[in-house]
């Protein structure tokens with residue numbers, strides 16, 4: 001099995017059985033995301049302990065790439081602090097927009113998104129969950145400062 005098959009299998013698996021799927025009832029913040037180019041919609045919920053994401057869940061309807069990307073993202077960011085999450089997103093974005101970039105080992109299963117770079121029209125499907133997560137994190141910061 002070559003790397004491309006492995007990546008495709010990871011995407012298909014996370015689309016069929018998305019991890020951390022379903023509303024988080026005691027979330028500190030949430031945000032809705034919409035990718036009009038494809039019709040993907042999702043909601044991301046976060047629970048925070050200081051700067052650390054202690055819990056993250058998502059729900060939505062979209063194409064296989066948007067669902068798999070959100071599922072992989074929730075697994076990758078859970079337990080991480082927000083600065084690490086920002087760095088992770090920058091690495092994912094580079095992977096998605098540079099077809100010949102080799103995934104960094106620190107990306108773990110997120111490396112499966114490398115195949116998306118061959119389909120520029122689908123990059124927004126894969127980044128939607130990250131933009132939505134960022135929106136939720138910004139909202140939680142607002143909530144803290146206005147208290």
Ligand code: ZN
Pocket residue numbers: 035038039040062063064065066124125
């Ligand atoms: Zn899509």
